[in-house]
Amino acid sequence: MLAYTIRRILMAVPVMGVVAAIVFSLLYLTPGDPATVLAGDQATPDQIEKIRAALELDQPPHRRFASWAWQMVNGDLGTSIFSGEPVAHMIGQRLQPTFSLLILAVVISITVGVPFGVVAAARRGGWTDRALVYFSTLGFSIPSFIAGYALAFIFATQLRWLPVQGFAPLSDGVPSWLRSLILPAVTLSLVYAALIGRVTRASMLEVLSEDYIRTARAKGLPPWRILFRHALQNAAVPIVTIIGIGIATLIGSAVITENVFAIPGIGRLTVDAILHRDYPIIQGVVLLLSAAYVLVNVAVDLCYTMLDPRIRY
Template structure:
């Protein structure tokens, strides 16, 4: 049986030959077959894709919206009460692990308050309400660290821009606070903020694995955990390749978007 399996998987071939066969299969869209279930890897990933994509998109929307807003407020009120509160929040967001936040939110909003479901996932075709309700707690738990990260970078970048001479000139000309913050400062501070947003989105896979495990969400992260426990290497390889390709594409998109924020980069 062992010899038959080695022959089936091509493990009797030399390592360079195995690698060439594997690379050609990947390029043709064949990521192999799961050792544990016998199903194609891409089919298993596609079955688990919706929960992970939903959680990732909601997390980035919340993280970018709250993180940039907090960073702008902290920079505008630098040294004030809001800045100090947001600094403490950013420190806690970096320090507390995702699973600790997740268990705390479950205990507070699901077990004690009974406001939200403890675990699970509802597909969006079962209704927008149930889909959103089941994603509120995991989205908040996963977003806190990214909100703190983006807010800290946005605050530093905005403070650097607000100290420039042209900002003092705009204030001397009577420009409104809104125009100074969003029309002048935010555009010029956009490159570092875009960079950290891209890095945050690309690194979501680590947080998604933990969050889906805590909240029992049947996504790609949970699939990876089960594959590791079962030593199902084709699934692990397939997910890592797709995540790596997504990471490269996101960083490429971020680099290309710099020209939209700062036209000087075009030249």
């Protein structure tokens, strides 16, 4: 297990290198010039060229990439073009809101999706099964920003139970932290919970038709023990897989959700950087999220061996 973990982490290094090259290439191929945005509408061509030279944007692409890659290897993500602050510092200031939102959304999605899918499979054709189908269809159909505005209108504007926008750090207390994240986390988890519920139901239906489940029922074991001890454990591999894959969906949706609820996280930082063509910030954020996704995949692969002893690497 340890050797496999080390191999997977080492395999992630060239993957991150390919991601870095692709991100760098796409950013510099897109229309727009940071020097023009930074100089303003009244700037002369000479002023724009001076800014480009100061930012080293007049260098050939391969030199810019080599310089940036060397900085990245040394732990330096570069400096923001517009604010002049280190990119690592700017990202570090936004980590808590984003990761708090993602963790809470994952917890809500798993807590709702897995039990819902198990009960729907156990009562196939019943009202619980139909409710899961309707819920998943609704979750897949409604865009996250529309769901966010609807939840904010009902629970924040009309009922005044929760704040409309903003983020309260953990230093303000857990209750304040939770109140600021409930609406965006629920908005973010709608599609994710629906996806987990559908996959859980399909996987459980396949397992419940196996012979050992019928044997367990013939022995008189309690239904809850058959479902959660025997069936769910053997159906867990596809569920864990979709949970890991769904992290990418959450990361992408977090950008929209943070802007809807004015959460000062990495999503808003990325949107502002894209609007200003602040390439160092965009590159740093993409690399950070890519590294997080690679680590999640490694963790999912390691969970396989715990859930199914037949799997060995």
